[in-house]
Amino acid sequence: MASIEVTSTTLATQRVRLQPRPSKYSSSYYYYYDLLELVFRNTEAEYGKVILETIPSPLSQSRGLNSLNSGLIDITWAGTNLEREQHFTPIRIPLIGGLLGMRVPVIKKARLAEFRGISTAAQLKKLTACQGSQWPDSDILEANGYKVERIIMFDLMYSMLNHDRCDYFPRGLNEVFAELEGPDRQGLMAYEGILLRYSLPMYFFVSKDNRQLEKRLAQGLEAMVESGELHQFISHHSVTRSMFPLSRYHQSQIFDLINPILPASTPFERPELWIKL
Known part of the structure; x- marks a missing residue:
């Protein structure tokens, strides 16, 4: 322009x-x-x-x-x-x-017991996450040893989760609840027992x-x-x-990931810009 x-x-x-x-x-x-x-x-x-x-x-x-x-x-x-x-x-x-870097896994409700049994990042790394093919999140997850199925179209990610083409779909806390109100997502849920945390x-x-x-x-x-x-x-x-309130996640297991592609210019020195869990 x-x-x-x-x-x-x-x-x-x-x-x-x-x-x-x-x-x-x-x-x-x-x-x-x-x-x-x-x-x-x-x-x-x-x-x-x-x-x-x-x-x-x-x-x-x-x-x-x-x-x-x-x-x-x-x-x-x-x-x-x-x-x-x-x-x-x-x-x-x-x-x-x-808060985009606070990721809650969307899972099939039928697999809730399985995810409740996960207590370590190593266990979660055996499963496959759906993610956008061009999203920085995919690079971050892979750099930290997580399996990723890269998908081009957003709608296909939820469809693939429904059809067991991947095991979970990490979504930002800011995104997940509104998205789960969409059609064909009645069998899915945000599993708040686990959070993936990285700077993004x-x-x-x-x-x-x-x-x-x-x-x-x-x-x-x-x-x-x-x-x-x-x-x-x-x-x-x-x-x-x-x-909100973010206090609801204080009992969640949090798996911290390193973001190797984060610019050094990220303004972490300004606490007023960030919302902490």
Whole structure:
């Protein structure tokens, strides 16, 4: 998207292009879309009005990021890694307080007793996790010795779990409960007795050339952090509120994983950005 010159006398309406939902059952999309609307609304007085538009067809995570530099879309959101931060500009404020890296396994209800019998990471590593083929999570899991079935399409992951093509599907605490309300998921459940924990902040990304949009997003999100509005948004949005209170996970077994692809620029020195379990 070409930069729009802002003057003291006129604020042009900007059209910002996004990709559509990757699946009609991908409820987490609305969280990021609504957050973007709020950021743009909060910065409207200084930067002007924004109209969000979606392109006709969904994109894979990798193609969505590459489409920033080709100009097909203007903003996307994704878990970060070293390669992505080299090629695209991240707004380094974790959009859900870092909770994307708290993963609860979705399992078939019929296998509950089996998972209740797991007490070590070594036992879980004998099973196979469904994950996105282009997600950083797949690289993190494999680097830590977990078996992964990499799948391109989001809808197929739940289908493959239902058909025993994998044993569990690790989902972020912010995603899982809304997703399980979808059709054909009545036989599935989030098994809260086990959590996988690794550092994986979710950021908004823009192209390296779009300095105006980078500045606006950073300014808007920083203001929300300072006022507490971002944490309020996380805890009250319809997609994410069901993961609270986090005290419900204090009795869960937590298996910690190392993220070898995490950039050194990750702002861990700012405790106000992170929500701790």
